[in-house]
Amino acid sequence: VVRTIEHRSPALAFYMHGTLERMGSPYWGSLGRVLKDDLTVAIADFVYWHVSTGGGDGDIVASAKRFFSCAKKGAADSDGCKRLLDAIVGQKRPLVEVECRRAKPGPERRVACHIGLAVLAALKGRGEVRQHLVDALAEIVLAEVSEKTVGGRMRDVLTAWVDLPKDLPTPLLEALANPDLGALLSDDALEKRCGDFAEVKSALDDPAGAFSWVCFAVTHKKLELNLVAKVTVKEGGHTFTHDIPHWELEKAIRDIDSDRFDDDGAYRIFAELAWDKECPAGKEGAVAGACTAGSKRFETGSQVQVSWLKRAPFRVTLGANGKYSGAPAKFLTPAVLKFRKLSRRIWELRTLVPPALASYLFYAGQTVSSDTKAALRALHRTARLVTELRARWYLWSEKKQKSFEELDIAELLYVARASLDKETIQNNKILAFLDQQASGGAATIDIGDWLRMVMRADFRSLAMESMRSALDLKLRDTSRPHETFFLSLTAYLLDTNEGVSEQVARAAFRSSAKELLLSAQHRGVPRVGDRVRFRFLPRLSMRLSFNEPYATTDGDSRRYVVAADFPTFMLAINDYVGLELSAIDFVAPLAEMALRPAGKYDNYANVALDLIRPRLGMWIAVPAFSRRIALTSGFGARFLDVKRLDDGSDPKMLRAEYKYKASLTFDAGIQFVF
CATH class of the missing domain: 2.40.160 (Porin)
Known part of the structure; x- marks a missing residue:
């Protein structure tokens, strides 16, 4: 039997080395355990190979035949077979270990690696299955930033959001998960939107709009130019002009009382910000000018002029009644209150941004990372993924004790891919295997069925399909007793009393063993099975x-x-x-x-x-x-x-x-x- 397996399928013989070695010896005591260990590595390697080569035509059985036939003489000289042979023949190691552990996989194979490692962990009953699946989902939605520093941070954020749904920043997720948002996040779309003053004015007019926060999320430079306020102050013979950025104005007006706020208060805020720039802490009294020691602010007759939001500037003067006047009634107040509403929403979203991403998104300042736009796109995909997982709660649960059999890897991958835009899906070949649909009817096994068997640790079904494919053994073929005996022995050792009783498995094994013994008897008189x-x-x-x-x-x-x-x-x-x-x-x-x-x-x-x-x-x-x-x-x-x-x-x-x-x-x- 051992020689037959080695001759019929060298690849299967490599993966079943421990099993065949035990079968060739008198010691079968731990044969079942060794068989499971060998089968675990073989299944993990096959799943990784299947996914990384594009999934073939979608038929898992046909793909398994190609996988195991790679080691035969005269096999197809494909890139997938070359990789497999380099691992199992050249290095005498499993493919997953060679390409996913001993070397850093390229971007095109990382999803496949994480799936293969998840399969390996699931069949071994180890607890890192979930982390490998999260890593696979992260490689899909964070592909644009996976090579950057922010990619690692966002991976941690995704892990936290998936495993701790009670702590999710719901308002931030609702804003980011809008399916129409993706079209606005390309570099060109952001440049066009944030450079258009009409869009800025629209955001001010509708602070609660679905996309009013987009330009603030990336701290766009053109947004700074559109929202900057130029303030000129004339006080006691001294005149100075300063630009007030919007993030400083936001802080100044955050806590005002909108019911009592008027133009006088608005002009005083702008003037105060200009004074703070002219005379920062430590400068007052040190030099001559407006900051000379003893000089006072807002004395009667002081003048302030504000140029903001492309509105006509008016010079207002502080009268004896202690209020600024000279501009039309309520000239500045409505604009400040609108900006306050918008900035309050921006501030609320900013407080919900994970601390690890605070320097990338909704940054209140002038210096911003060059990866901000890519980070926003990646976070948008992440939010869509997490939102969909919340809606389809049965695909993922925060309960750590949840059994593996309830995890549907294929469905999780479909959900992750759905978070991508159409152009990204078309240009991304990593998930091409999900599109391969077998045409063999209901009896055909696809990658989803295969992964579900893996999560259930259905060794028996996995072994039967894999070994039949490796040995090219038809269901009704009774002319090859050595291979039939090997399959029956495998089924008997892996019997779990699910779908077939122990008596049936034992009877099948006994029958195949008898056929093997009879076929091995090439001496003496013939018999019915060998006439x-x-x-x-x-x-x-x-x-x-x-x-x-x-x-x-x-x-x-x-x-x-x-x-x-x-x-x-x-x-x-x-x-x-x-x-x-x-x-x-x-x-x-x-x-x-x-x-x-x-x-x-x-x-x-x-x-x-x-x-x-x-x-x-x-x-x-x-x-x-x-x-x-x-x-x-x-x-x-x-x-x-x-x-x-x-x-x-x-x-x-x-x-x-x-x-x-x-x-x-x-x-x-x-x-x-x-």
Whole structure:
């Protein structure tokens, strides 16, 4: 059996090395455990290979045949086979270990690696299955930033959001998960939107709009130009002008009372911000000018001019009543209150951003990372993924004790891919295997079915499909007992009482073992399962032979002879009775010379004619007693004749002649079959 497996499928023999080694030894005590260990590595390697090569036509069984046939002579010289052979033949190691652990996989194979490692962990019953699946999902939604520092941070964020749904920043997720948002996040779309003052004004007019926060999320430079306020202050003969960025204005107006807020308060806020820039802490009194020691702010007659949001600037003057006037009524107040509403929403979203991403998204400042736009796109996909997982709660649960069989890897991958935009899906070949749909009907197994069997740790089904594919063994093929025995033994050792009872598995194993033993019996009489026996070894027999020419010199047509019939051709009618055919008897010439009475014989060389003995007979055997010993009876032709030349009066003066003459022979006796 071991030699047959090694010959039929070298790849299967590599993965089943431990099992075959045990089978070839007298020690089968831990064969079941070794079989599971070998099968675990084989299944993980196959899943990784299937996913990383694109999934073929979607039929897992057909893909398994290609996988295991890679190690055969004359196999297809594809890139996938070269990779597999380099691992199992060149390095003598599993493919997953070579490409996913001993070397850093490229971006195009990382999803496949995480799936393969998840399969390996699931079949071994280890707890890192979930983390490998999260890593696979992260590689899909974070592909744009996976090579960057922010990629690692976002991976941690995804893990936290998936495993701790109670702590999710729901408002931030709702904003980011909008399916229409993706079209606005390309570099060109952001440049166009954030550089258009009309879009900025629209955000101010509708602070609660679905996309009013987008430009603030990336702290766009053009947004800074559109929202900057130019403030000019004239105080006691000193005049200074400063630009007030929107994030400073946001902080200043965050806590104002909107019911009592008016233009005077608005102008004072702008003026205060300008004063703080002109006279920062530590500068007052140190130099001459507006910051000279003893100078005061907001004295009667001071003037402020604000140019903001492309509105016509008005110079207002502080009157004796302590209020600024000179601009139309409520000229600045509505704009400040609108900006306050918008900035409050931005601030609320900013507080929900995970601390690890605070320097990338909704950053309140001037310096921002170059990866901010990519980070926003990645977080948008992450939010869509997490939102979908929340809606389809049965795909993922925060309960750590949840069994693996409830995880549907294929569905999780579908959900992750759905979070991508159409262009990304079309350009991304990593998930091409999900699009391969087998056309073999309901009986065909696809990658989703296969992964569900993995999560259930259904070793028996996985082994049967894998090994049948590796050995190219059809379900109804009974002509290959060695492979059938190996599969039956595997099914028996992996029996879990699910779908088939222990009695059925035991009966199947017993039947295949019997067939194997019977097929291995190439000696003795044939049987029903092996009806024809042809061997070049002769059959040895002792029998009573009847032939008329015997009586010429012997006085009796009977002889007890030893025969060596050649070749051995036997046909079984059933396990007990059959026919036999032979053409030569090597012992017949010797028997003729030994059994003829002494005398003078002419043409002695003609005795060689007795070598040719065509014979057709019937055999009867009892296989339970012996398959080598049988009773035999038959008839045949003899081409040697003896003619007496004397008158027979003196037996001591016997003289005869050997010549050619055909005659009929009948015999019966016992024979030994090699």
